[in-house]
Amino acid sequence: MTQLLADYHGATADSAEDADWLRQVESLCKGALQQFQLHSKLLASVLTPNAALLKFQGSANLTVEQVLKRRSEFLTTHKLNVISVRAEPGVVTIAIARKNRRVLHxxxxxxxxxxxxxxxxxxxxxxxxxxxxxxxxxxxxxxxxxxxxxxxxxxxxxxxxxxxxxxxxxxxxxxxxxxxxxxxxxxxxxxxxxxxxxxxxxxxxxxxxxxxxxxxxxxxxxxxxxxxxxxxxxxxxxxxxxxxxxxxxxxxxxxxxxxxxxxxxxxxxxxxxxxxxxxxxxxxxxxxxxxxxxxxxxxxxxxxxxxxxxxxxxxxxxxxxxxxxxxxxxxxxxxxxxxxxxxxxxxxxxxxxxxxxxxxxxxxxxxxxxxxx
Incomplete structure (x- = not known):
């Protein structure tokens, strides 16, 4: 088994196009939150095999419930497919489905x-x-x-x-x-x-x-x-x-x-x-x-x-x-x-x-x- 793993060279990686897509999603999501009159201070973003994870500063004006309530509008108006919204200490993380998912082997x-x-x-x-x-x-x-x-x-x-x-x-x-x-x-x-x-x-x-x-x-x-x-x-x-x-x-x-x-x-x-x-x-x-x-x-x-x-x-x-x-x-x-x-x-x-x-x-x-x- 060790030799099989050593001989494997098919690993995939994110491309420059994927990085550009992440920046576009950051902008679109911030714009959507502003249109919904919700707090939109972006703290960090990361690209995963399935999604863009956008971490926004949590506040009374940005909660998990408020984002989930707008999920259909994110999709129909802003073309953002919200997979999940998670609460962390001081943070609301919004997961947006990737346009092109990365396959992990x-x-x-x-x-x-x-x-x-x-x-x-x-x-x-x-x-x-x-x-x-x-x-x-x-x-x-x-x-x-x-x-x-x-x-x-x-x-x-x-x-x-x-x-x-x-x-x-x-x-x-x-x-x-x-x-x-x-x-x-x-x-x-x-x-x-x-x-x-x-x-x-x-x-x-x-x-x-x-x-x-x-x-x-x-x-x-x-x-x-x-x-x-x-x-x-x-x-x-x-x-x-x-x-x-x-x-x-x-x-x-x-x-x-x-x-x-x-x-x-x-x-x-x-x-x-x-x-x-x-x-x-x-x-x-x-x-x-x-x-x-x-x-x-x-x-x-x-x-x-x-x-x-x-x-x-x-x-x-x-x-x-x-x-x-x-x-x-x-x-x-x-x-x-x-x-x-x-x-x-x-x-x-x-x-x-x-x-x-x-x-x-x-x-x-x-x-x-x-x-x-």
Whole structure:
């Protein structure tokens, strides 16, 4: 894998034309605020892969609510597509969609990632943050143990799932991490991973097999607690650091794509809700993480108990405000730009984090998987 990254030379960069566009947007946005009789002192601006982030001095005459109220006028009158408006101490940041977005490729982003993983890695690089271009990680150790992913067609949901699976496999040996992959679509997005040594039991595409895999996680969690007790440690991270434990335990990931389709079946919905409820927060210490993904995680397929236990939310563009409120906890994900534009609500982060998921093409995906076999 190291050689694959070293050989990659396809990184993209912003052009002089992009810099000119940023200056035009600064001028247009200041003019729009002045026309709306709102405070318009620009403090800073930055160009991200998806947007121009314009930081204005906050005041009683420039608030998030006042800008959002004018969002349609920004678009129709001033040709500015306001993606989001965020409050910071003394600052209101307005994100304006880019005319030409910059594609981030996975090898380009991974070149700057050097995880330390002698006992395995649990911090997965999933995106580049929009505010400062730093790495955004998903960690069942530092964040909540379980995760919900939502995104409609064209949002980049499959690419995010591929990033997660590759992140696990490329930074852990098959003895350090195991993946159980469930996909009602017969694994059409995951054929490239079929030979991965971390993958347990192939790709599961039947309900009964999926229920059995979920229930096996509960049994394994209980067994692991007995191992932790025997070794006088409180979690598998400390267990695996011990010089002579009774056994070393791999981290277990259960990744379930398109779960909403099967949640329409009452028996399956009951089994999933029961298993997720029993795992709950106890799974973290046992080294078990669930990742559930759906295009439309509506209320009828997402009981409150299930929602409460999937504490991390990785939300790409969704179809409407209602889906955004269920998946993200608030409106706004319906305004994301698609193709990997992400809003993340992670346990441990004060606010929603916006970012861009790196794109991985089929050729790179095949090369990464081949290097692990």
């Amino acid at each position: 996975l090898p380009e982003v991974w070149k700057t990632w050097s995880p330390a993983c002698p006992q395995g890695n649990h911090d997965l690089l999933i995106a580049v943050r929009e505010d400062d271009s730093s790495h955004l990680f998903l960690s069942p150790k530092s964040n909540a143990p379980h995760t919900l992913i939502a995104g409609s067609t064209g949002s980049g949901k499959s690419v995010l799932m591929q990033n997660i699976i590759l992140g696990i496999a490329c930074t852990n040996t098959a003895d350090q991490a195991k993946i159980t992959l469930v996909d009602p679509k017969f694994g059409v997005d995951y054929f490239a991973f079929e030979g991965l040594p971390h993958l347990q039991g192939g790709i599961i595409d039947g309900q009964q097999a999926a229920i059995a895999a979920l229930e096996a996680m509960v049994g394994e969690m209980n067994r692991r607690y007995a191992v932790l007790k025997e070794n006088k440690v409180s979690n598998i991270f400390d267990l695996n650091k011990k010089p002579n434990p009774t056994e070393r335990l791999p981290f277990l990931w259960l990744i379930h794509d398109e779960f909403a389709e099967w949640m329409m079946t009452p028996d399956y919905a009951e089994a999933v809700s029961d298993v997720v409820g029993r795992l709950g927060v106890k799974a973290r210490a046992a080294g078990i993480s669930l990742v559930f993904a759906a295009q439309r995680p509506d209320a009828n397929v997402m009981p409150m108990q299930l929602r409460a236990n999937l504490g991390n939310r990785l939300v790409l563009r969704v179809d409407g405000e209602g889906t955004s409120e269920i998946a993200l906890g608030e409106k706004g994900a319906e305004r994301l730009l698609g193709k990997g534009h992400l809003a993340a609500k992670l346990e441990g982060e004060q606010n929603i984090v916006f970012g861009q998921v790196p794109f991985v093409d089929n050729e790179s995906l095949a090369q990464f998987v081949a290097s692990l076999q």
